[in-house]
Amino acid sequence: MAVPDFQSFFKPLLEIASDKKEHSLREAREIIAKQMNLSQEDLNELLPSENQTKFDNRVAWAKSY
Numbered sequence: 400m401a402v403p404d405f406q407s408f409f410k411p412l413l414e415i416a417s418d419k420k421e422h423s424l425r426e427a428r429e430i431i432a433k434q435m436n437l438s439q440e441d442l443n444e445l446l447p448s449e450n451q452t453k454f455d456n457r458v459a460w461a462k463s464y
Contacts, residue, residue, distance in 0.1 A: 400435070406434065408431060408462075424458070424459070428455065
């Protein structure tokens with residue numbers, strides 16, 4: 400499975416936040432990666448700039464929105 404678009408991360412992030420506990424972004428990314436069954440290859444895929452992974456970038460965008 401390829402890394403989904405950032406909108407696909409809205410619901411998982413909101414579900415994590417809904418338990419009213421504090422979670423780090425790192426923890427949220429780990430939970431989401433497991434829920435979406437993303438492979439290590441998917442998680443390591445870089446943006447064209449090669450400065451950040453697609454997964455980290457898209458979760459960050461979802462968090463911003």
